[in-house]
Amino acid sequence: MAETIYALASAAGRSGVAVWRLSGEGSAAALTALTGQLLPEPRKAVRARLRDGIGEVIDDGLVLWFPAPHSFTGEDVAELHLHGGRAVAAALTARLGELGLRPAEPGEFSRRAFLNGKLDLTRAEAIADLVDAETSAQRRQALRQLDGGLAGLVETWRTGLIRAMAHLEAVIDFADEDIPDTLLDQSVAEVRSLRAEMGGHLDERRSGERLRDGIHMAILGAPNAGKSSLLNRLAGRDAAIVSSQAGTTRDVIEVHLDLAGWPVILADTAGLRDSHCEIESEGVRRAEARAAQADLRLCVFDGALYPNLDAATREMIDDASLVVLNKRDLMGPDIPDTIMGRPVLALSAKGGEGMDDLVAALQAMVESRFAVGAAPVLTRERHRVAVAEAVLALTRFDPGMGVEMAAEDLRLAARSLGRITGRVDVDEILDVIFHEFCIGK
Numbered sequence: 001m002a003e004t005i006y007a008l009a010s011a012a013g014r015s016g017v018a019v020w021r022l023s024g025e026g027s028a029a030a031l032t033a034l035t036g037q038l039l040p041e042p043r044k045a046v047r048a049r050l051r052d053g054i055g056e057v058i059d060d061g062l063v064l065w066f067p068a069p070h071s072f073t074g075e076d077v078a079e080l081h082l083h084g085g086r087a088v089a090a091a092l093t094a095r096l097g098e099l100g101l102r103p104a105e106p107g108e109f110s111r112r113a114f115l116n117g118k119l120d121l122t123r124a125e126a127i128a129d130l131v132d133a134e135t136s137a138q139r140r141q142a143l144r145q146l147d148g149g150l151a152g153l154v155e156t157w158r159t160g161l162i163r164a165m166a167h168l169e170a171v172i173d174f175a176d177e178d179i180p181d182t183l184l185d186q187s188v189a190e191v192r193s194l195r196a197e198m199g200g201h202l203d204e205r206r207s208g209e210r211l212r213d214g215i216h217m218a219i220l221g222a223p224n225a226g227k228s229s230l231l232n233r234l235a236g237r238d239a240a241i242v243s244s245q246a247g248t249t250r251d252v253i254e255v256h257l258d259l260a261g262w263p264v265i266l267a268d269t270a271g272l273r274d275s276h277c278e279i280e281s282e283g284v285r286r287a288e289a290r291a292a293q294a295d296l297r298l299c300v301f302d303g304a305l306y307p308n309l310d311a312a313t314r315e316m317i318d319d320a321s322l323v324v325l326n327k328r329d330l331m332g333p334d335i336p337d338t339i340m341g342r343p344v345l346a347l348s349a350k351g352g353e354g355m356d357d358l359v360a361a362l363q364a365m366v367e368s369r370f371a372v373g374a375a376p377v378l379t380r381e382r383h384r385v386a387v388a389e390a391v392l393a394l395t396r397f398d399p400g401m402g403v404e405m406a407a408e409d410l411r412l413a414a415r416s417l418g419r420i421t422g423r424v425d426v427d428e429i430l431d432v433i434f435h436e437f438c439i440g441k
């Protein structure tokens with residue numbers, strides 16, 4: 001029998017109401033012992049006084065009863081909605097301990113829900129993502145996955161592979177007779193189209209993962225171009241030191257932005273130049289490393305020096321860059337439309353003119369590069385690796401080289417896909433997935 005576990009499901013600390021969750025076969029006994037009443041009607045909130053071992057009232061709360069299998073975990077579950085005070089929490093946890101329950105580990109409720117067939121792994125991951133979602137786009141993506149979007153897609157592919165496998169098995173059974181070519185052709189065509197569809201979901205930009213983890217954007221440019229001023233403007237606070245001295249910023253300074261629902265991790269970096277100063281050179285090295293890793297780059301030029309354009313910054317411009325000409329207030333009427341063939345955003349980070357256009361351009365760029373359509377997307381590296389493995393096996397697939405080998409390739413591909421939803425081989429991945437959860441989930 002699985003142990004009965006409990007956890008605070010709401011946030012820790014003082015709060016108006018705290019929700020406690022109990023799961024396992026001991027939940028019923030614990031609930032009746034706490035309330036001194038019979039079990040309430042399933043899924044109906046009931047007012048109750050909860051008492052400790054010597055009959056002293058711990059709190060006046062609401063309790064709910066979810067008998068197995070109709071609960072979140074599929075086990076007997078009880079919920080206690082109490083006042084969110086520290087002394088209430090201390091008295092309750094002491095009593096639950098006396099009653100033989102133990103605190104849940106992170107993700108243990110969801111893990112039990114998975115093991116009891118209430119959730120597949122992608123839905124369990126979606127719950128963790130929903131709890132962690134900080135922007136509306138992240139919330140939408142998590143909800144779509146919780147709704148079974150990804151699980152459905154992966155299962156459709158897997159079913160298709162299993163069907164193709166069945167066709168091949170039929171061919172193998174016919175081995176002594178003439179192989180019916182139409183059957184073979186049919187499974188080859190099926191596998192090709194599945195492989196193409198799966199490959200289409202392995203998008204290079206990893207949009208789903210980017211949306212889950214945040215889009216990395218780096219600000220790059222020569223010393224004094226106004227990079228830190230720009231970061232502060234976008235962040236709406238004085239996150240980085242600004243000074244008229246060239247070489248002020250050395251460390252990479254990160255701020256988190258919500259760009260119209262998109263989570264962005266914006267990094268300010270050291271001005272690009274050769275320096276004899278050991279600290280500054282290290283700063284430049286870090287700036288270049290950041291530039292290489294970033295999903296998007298803001299290449300900032302000092303407008304006061306125009307038409308002189310810093311060469312190191314110019315070299316960073318590519319189709320994932322936005323070109324900014326700063327200190328427009330110091331420029332004459334001669335403002336270029338493009339630099340290195342890319343449109344120019346002329347602005348003043350100090351005064352704020354042109355910032356709205358920059359934000360709009362950033363948003364448009366993020367949307368055009370990372371927007372996910374209505375189709376479900378892969379949101380974790382784990383999903384991508386599994387689909388890539390499946391695609392690889394299907395690329396090898398060639399019944400002309402031997403029907404048995406080809407069937408084995410299909411089996412491998414189906415197995416990789418099965419790992420995404422947790423239909424196969426799950427033991428080794430469960431710990432990785434559920435330990436990322438917060439306690440009470």
Ligand SMILES: Nc1nc2c(c(=O)[nH]1)N(C=O)[C@@H](CNc1ccc(C(=O)N[C@@H](CCC(=O)O)C(=O)O)cc1)CN2
Nearest residue numbers: 009019021043066069070071072073074079118127441
């Ligand atoms: N108080 C409370 N609020 C909550 C949850 C919870 O567990 N408790 N949830 C938890 O994360 C979320 C809601 N999701 C839930 C999902 C399934 C079940 C559940 O009991 N499912 C059973 C019974 C279904 C039914 O009768 O409608 C089942 O699937 O068999 C409950 C909540 C968010 N809000």
Ligand SMILES: Nc1nc2c(ncn2[C@@H]2O[C@H](COP(=O)(O)OP(=O)(O)OP(=O)(O)O)[C@@H](O)[C@H]2O)c(=O)[nH]1
Nearest residue numbers: 224225226227228229243247248249271348349350
């Ligand atoms: N006139 C004017 N001055 C600006 C503007 N933006 C920044 N500055 C000034 O330019 C100087 C350098 O600004 P910073 O933001 O520190 O420049 P940086 O690119 O971060 O410089 P490093 O950290 O040294 O690489 C400061 O004196 C700013 O006040 C602007 O739009 N107009």
Ligand SMILES: [Mg+2]
Nearest residue numbers: 227228248249
């Ligand atoms: Mg700076």
